[in-house]
Amino acid sequence: MNILDHPRRRHLLVPIVIAAGVVLGACSSSGSSTPVASSPTFSSNSTPVDTTGQVLPVSSNPIVNTSTVQAFTIDSVLVENNVDAAGNTADDHLEVVVTNTSSSELAGFEVYYTFDDPTAQISESYFAKLPDSFTIAPGATRVIHFDNSGAPDHFAVSDFSLYATSANALDVTVFVSATDAAPQTATVQKDAGGTETAD
Numbered sequence: 001m002n003i004l005d006h007p008r009r010r011h012l013l014v015p016i017v018i019a020a021g022v023v024l025g026a027c028s029s030s031g032s033s034t035p036v037a038s039s040p041t042f043s044s045n046s047t048p049v050d051t052t053g054q055v056l057p058v059s060s061n062p063i064v065n066t067s068t069v070q071a072f073t074i075d076s077v078l079v080e081n082n083v084d085a086a087g088n089t090a091d092d093h094l095e096v097v098v099t100n101t102s103s104s105e106l107a108g109f110e111v112y113y114t115f116d117d118p119t120a121q122i123s124e125s126y127f128a129k130l131p132d133s134f135t136i137a138p139g140a141t142r143v144i145h146f147d148n149s150g151a152p153d154h155f156a157v158s159d160f161s162l163y164a165t166s167a168n169a170l171d172v173t174v175f176v177s178a179t180d181a182a183p184q185t186a187t188v189q190k191d192a193g194g195t196e197t198a199d
Contacts, residue, residue: 079188
């Protein structure tokens with residue numbers, strides 16, 4: 001009798017073949033055409049980034065803040081027609097002006113912002129936990145910038161976001177949180193045309 005014809009031998013061969021396939025599959029990743037996604041890491045200001053340092057979108061708002069204390073305001077959100085501290089024209093970018101209306105210093109700032117493209121019916125969101133050094137004194141105002149300039153109070157952004165790549169008008173919503181302060185939200189529209197297009 002052939003060894004393959006024996007009923008018991010056939011049952012033993014199936015698990016051996018399956019096990020061999022699993023081992024071979026695990027060893028032959030270089031021939032795979034499907035890339036393995038790497039887990040996101042975090043930059044120094046706790047923004048999700050990939051292995052190349054590119055800022056990644058997030059699937060939902062990770063900020064947990066149940067405070068009801070009204071301690072700050074979002075005075076303005078700019079996405080175009082920006083100017084620098086000297087009043088000179090600056091490159092278009094997301095800029096959030098925050099004022100501390102309380103009698104205590106504010107710290108622990110986190111920002112969650114969303115770009116909605118109603119024309120293409122797509123949306124993407126990003127998150128940044130600002131460094132501990134980003135504090136606002138009582139009555140003071142500070143500006144949070146999202147660009148890749150590396151200047152003080154300027155935080156990293158994705159070069160591939162809808163803001164950078166879509167020529168459609170965008171709705172931009174910003175959610176700002178600080179420790180022991182009620183989160184604040186503001187929305188602004190970015191005109192069609194992409195960045196650095198005359199409005």
